[in-house]
């Protein structure tokens with residue numbers, strides 16, 4: 001799947017059931033050229049603004065713009081500089097300005113074309129512009145396809161907290177054109193696979209086994225294998241979000257943070273410079289496995305089986321030599337949004353495909369995991 005297909009592949013629909021806020025995730029190779037027609041048939045937006053970045057825009061913006069134009073959907077495309085820096089007050093403010101200049105009204109919609117940064121920022125602007133307008137997610141990275149574009153978490157960063165300012169705002173639709181993965185750098189594809197593996201560990205042992213058997217195909221960008229992995233990931237996420245839209249206390253959405261308590265600490269301590277999010281999640285899942293095994297919750301053999309697949313996917317399973325000392329990483333763990341009243345919370349596996357939130361993991365046990373983590 002390194003070249004875009006000229007004819008569209010089979011379409012798969014994953015519903016996200018949220019009452020009045022329900023929507024569909026449509027997954028299809030060659031979907032981008034059909035998107036305008038589908039939008040025009042299903043929604044009557046007065047105008048749209050496509051938000052993308054200077055990497056993705058030149059690759060896919062033209063196809064989307066042509067498709068919207070042909071379907072008679074009025075709108076423009078606006079390109080932001082690439083990178084996490086776009087999730088700032090300044091860029092957010094300039095995007096509101098573009099929305100006003102473009103004359104977007106409460107019947108208009110924003111279309112996020114890109115990775116998680118574009119989706120999070122565009123979603124946040126949609127949640128707040130004129131007290132909330134519609135938006136549509138068109139993710140182009142594997143990570144955004146299987147996680148960020150689904151479930152309605154939108155955010156920008158604050159200097160003191162990544163994703164610190166945000167809102168729950170569900171998209172009206174998610175369109176996943178798997179052909180977009182043909183241009184995704186290999187490192188980003190692997191980082192996206194970390195979140196795919198996460199779904200197997202947290203919810204579905206049979207899917208994990210399928211991933212073990214099909215990893216080589218996924219790394220080789222086999223279209224059918226990728227489409228299945230994306231669909232199954234979206235089904236698992238959609239089911240969990242359908243049960244617990246707003247990550248309520250005691251609800252199931254927190255399980256989606258498997259590996260993320262360690263990952264967020266690692267990312268923040270390294271200033272978001274050395275690890276892609278999926279890479280940090282890969283290390284975080286390995287450390288969560290070690291913590292669960294150390295506490296006697298999970299078999300060491302299964303934790304090692306997960307670590308082996310993460311490693312086979314070309315993802316990191318160790319800290320880097322020059323990562324900050326364990327004590328600093330441990331201190332950062334307490335700054336996680338999941339911490340309550342100074343108590344650490346971890347999502348830990350009890351068997352492959354089953355996870356729970358543990359609310360009172362003693363601090364010294366978590367510190368020991370950081371201290372014992374191999375470096376290399």
Ligand code: GLY
Pocket residue numbers: 147148150151153253256257
């Ligand atoms: N990425 C975790 C969630 O959407 O809840």
